Amino acid sequence: MAERVLEVEDLCVEIPIPSGMLRPVQHVSFHVGQGETLAIVGESGCGKSLTSLAIMDLLPSKAKRRAERLVLDGDALTGMTERQMADIRGNQMSMIFQEPMTSLNPAYTIGNQLTEAMLRHKSVSLAEAKDRAVWLLEKVGITAARSRLGQYPHQLSGGLRQRVMIAMALMCGPDMIIADEPTTALDVTIQAQILHLLAELQDEFHMGMILITHDLGVVARVADRVAVMYAGQFVETGTAAQIFDSPTHPYTQGLLECIPIPGKTERGAHLGSIPGIVPSLVGEIRGCHFAGRCPYVHEACTAEDVSLRPSLDAGHEYRCVLSPQAAIANRNKQAAQ
Amino acid sequence: MLQYVLKRLGIAILVAVTVSMITFSMIYLSGDPAIALAGETATQEDIQNIRRVYGYDQPIVVQYANWLWNALQGDFGQSHYLKKPVADVIFERLPTTMLLGACALIFALVLSIPLGVVAAVRPNSLIDRIALTIAVVGQAMPSFWFALTMMLWLGIYWRLLPISGTASWANFVMPSIALGYYITPAVMRLTRAGMLEVLSSDYIRTARAKGLRPMTVLFKHALRNAIIPVVSLAAVQFGFMLGGSIVIETIFAVNGLGFLAWESIQRADLPMMQAIVLVLSFFYIILTFLADMLNAWLDPRIRVM
Numbered sequence A: 001m002a003e004r005v006l007e008v009e010d011l012c013v014e015i016p017i018p019s020g021m022l023r024p025v026q027h028v029s030f031h032v033g034q035g036e037t038l039a040i041v042g043e044s045g046c047g048k049s050l051t052s053l054a055i056m057d058l059l060p061s062k063a064k065r066r067a068e069r070l071v072l073d074g075d076a077l078t079g080m081t082e083r084q085m086a087d088i089r090g091n092q093m094s095m096i097f098q099e100p101m102t103s104l105n106p107a108y109t110i111g112n113q114l115t116e117a118m119l120r121h122k123s124v125s126l127a128e129a130k131d132r133a134v135w136l137l138e139k140v141g142i143t144a145a146r147s148r149l150g151q152y153p154h155q156l157s158g159g160l161r162q163r164v165m166i167a168m169a170l171m172c173g174p175d176m177i178i179a180d181e182p183t184t185a186l187d188v189t190i191q192a193q194i195l196h197l198l199a200e201l202q203d204e205f206h207m208g209m210i211l212i213t214h215d216l217g218v219v220a221r222v223a224d225r226v227a228v229m230y231a232g233q234f235v236e237t238g239t240a241a242q243i244f245d246s247p248t249h250p251y252t253q254g255l256l257e258c259i260p261i262p263g264k265t266e267r268g269a270h271l272g273s274i275p276g277i278v279p280s281l282v283g284e285i286r287g288c289h290f291a292g293r294c295p296y297v298h299e300a301c302t303a304e305d306v307s308l309r310p311s312l313d314a315g316h317e318y319r320c321v322l323s324p325q326a327a328i329a330n331r332n333k334q335a336a337q
Numbered sequence B: 001m002l003q004y005v006l007k008r009l010g011i012a013i014l015v016a017v018t019v020s021m022i023t024f025s026m027i028y029l030s031g032d033p034a035i036a037l038a039g040e041t042a043t044q045e046d047i048q049n050i051r052r053v054y055g056y057d058q059p060i061v062v063q064y065a066n067w068l069w070n071a072l073q074g075d076f077g078q079s080h081y082l083k084k085p086v087a088d089v090i091f092e093r094l095p096t097t098m099l100l101g102a103c104a105l106i107f108a109l110v111l112s113i114p115l116g117v118v119a120a121v122r123p124n125s126l127i128d129r130i131a132l133t134i135a136v137v138g139q140a141m142p143s144f145w146f147a148l149t150m151m152l153w154l155g156i157y158w159r160l161l162p163i164s165g166t167a168s169w170a171n172f173v174m175p176s177i178a179l180g181y182y183i184t185p186a187v188m189r190l191t192r193a194g195m196l197e198v199l200s201s202d203y204i205r206t207a208r209a210k211g212l213r214p215m216t217v218l219f220k221h222a223l224r225n226a227i228i229p230v231v232s233l234a235a236v237q238f239g240f241m242l243g244g245s246i247v248i249e250t251i252f253a254v255n256g257l258g259f260l261a262w263e264s265i266q267r268a269d270l271p272m273m274q275a276i277v278l279v280l281s282f283f284y285i286i287l288t289f290l291a292d293m294l295n296a297w298l299d300p301r302i303r304v305m
C-alpha cells in the first residue's frame, strides 16, 4: 500500500448565511496515497470545490472549517497558522482551479507568474526557476516554451492558459495536487486531452491527486479510487472498478444511468435522469440526504442519520439503509426492465 | 503600443484644439468686446477705433487663427488692466499653482489610496467606517467652508500655521490639504471598490494558492490591478482641483493662477482669463494623456496586442 500523502477525517464546512447555517460539506473522510488518484464526482453544488478549498485552507473568510484530522505528509494541517499554511501551499500541495480564463493575473507575464511560487518556496535563482518553467511548459505540451515566458495571459487561449496553470501547480514539485474541474471551462475537444495530460504527469511525478470532474469516462480511465458526493456528503467510495461495476448507493446507480461511459454503455442504450431536486443544506437534514429523490425510499431512510458502511468488497463503502445485496438487486431489476 | 500612444496623442490634440476654440469664443460671450472695452462714455468713433486696433473687425476665423498663432508662440496679448503682456503675468503665477496642485494631489493620494486599501482588506472594520465617514463628510462639505474652518482652528485659535500668502512651505500646508481633500473621497471610494473586487477575483485565489506572502498578494497582485481605474479618476479629479484652486487660492491669498483668475474676472480682463483657461486646460489635457500612458504601462492588455 502506497504511503499516505493526505489524510482527511471528518471534514466539515459551515457557512453562516441569512437564512441559517449552511453545511455544504459534512463529515467527509478519505485519504490519498502517493501516486494515487482520488476522483470526486457529484452534481453541481454538492460541495466538491468547498471540500478542496477547505483542505487548502482557502475557504471564503466567513466559512468555518472543522476536521478531526487533516494530515499532509504526516503533518497536521489543523491548527497551523496562516504563515505555516502559506509555506505549504504551492509547495507541498497545490491546486488547479476551475476557471483558467480568470485564474491568471492579467498584469504579469506567464514567466513571472510561473516562477514566483518557486522563488518564494525554494532557494533557487531566477534563471533556474525560468529553466524549470520552460521544462514544465514543454511537459504540458506548450511549444516555443521559452518565448511564452514573456507573454501575457490575454495572449493565450483558454486551453493554453489551463496548461500554464497545470505547469504552475507543478513548479515546486508538490506531493499532492488538487484539480478542481480543470477542464469545465474548456472546449470539449481538449477536455479529455488535458485530463489525460494531468494523469500522465501525476504518474510521472508520483504525486497524490484529487481530481474533481464531471467526465465519468475520464474517471473510469484515470482514477484509482472514486468518491461520489451528494448534498455535502460522500455517499459512496471505492475503487473505480467497484463504483462502475457494482454501484451500491441508489444515487451512484442513478448517476451512472445518466451518463454514457465509453466501453461500458452499450450503443443505443437508454440514458436515465434523476428526478427531483437537491435538498437545501441549511440546518440539519434528518436521515438520508437522497431520500427525497430515491426510487426505493421507505420509512427507515428518514428515521435516523445513515453512516457509511462496508459494501460487499473490502474498501467499498456506501451510505444507505439497504443491504448491499438488496441495493444491487434493485439495480439489476431496474436494468432488466 | 505605438499605435495606442499615437491614438491618445491624436485625441489629446483634438481636445486641445476644441478647448482653444471655446476659449477663444469666450470673448464674445459677454456681447461685443469692443463696446465692453470702450466703456459707457465712448463715442461711436472710439468703438470703431478699438475694433480696428484689436482686430475685432476682421472675420472671426482670421481672428481665431491670429490669436492661436500668437498663443502658440507664447503671446497671449496685453492685459487690459495690468497693461502688461499676459504671458509674463501667467508664467510668474504658474509655478505657485503647480506647486500647490502637486502638493494637494500628493496629499490626496497618500491619504486616500492606503485608506481605500485598508478599508477593502478589512471591510466593515473600524478603519473602514472611519474612511467612509471621511468620504461622506468630504463629499458633503463645501471646500470653501472646510478651508475656512481649518483656517479658523489651525491658523487663528491654535496659531499653528500661517493663514495667508506664500512666504514659506508652511503657507502651503493648509491650502494643499483643503484642495487635496476635495478629491480624496472619490479616489478613496474607488480604491476601496476596486480592491474589494480584485481581492475576490480568481487570480488572487491563485496567488494565495501559491503560498505567496500576504503583502505580495496585496501589493503585487491586487493593488496593481485595482489602481488602474484610480489613475484615470485621479486625472479627472485633478482637473476639478484646478478649478477648485480658484476658490482655495482666493481664500488663502495664494498668489497663483486661481487667484489671478478671480482677480481677472473682477477686472473683466478678458485676454488674461482666456489665457488662464487655456493654460489650465492644457495642463489637464497633458495630465490625462500621462494618466493614459501610466495605465498602458500598468495594464498589458492595453499595451500588448
Ligand SMILES: Nc1ncnc2c1ncn2[C@@H]1O[C@H](COP(=O)(O)OP(=O)(O)OP(=O)(O)O)[C@@H](O)[C@H]1O
Pocket: A015, A017, A022, A024, A043, A044, A045, A046, A047, A048, A049, A050, A051, A060, A181
Ligand atoms: N461563499 C459562499 N457563501 C455561501 N454559500 C456558498 C459559498 N460558496 C459555495 N456555497 C454553496 O455551497 C455549496 C457547495 O458549493 P461548491 O462550490 O463546493 O459546489 P461544487 O460541488 O464545486 O459545484 P460545481 O460542480 O458547480 O463546481 C453550493 O450550494 C454553493 O451555493
Ligand SMILES: [Mg+2]
Pocket: A048, A049, A050, A098, A180, A181
Ligand atoms: Mg466547483
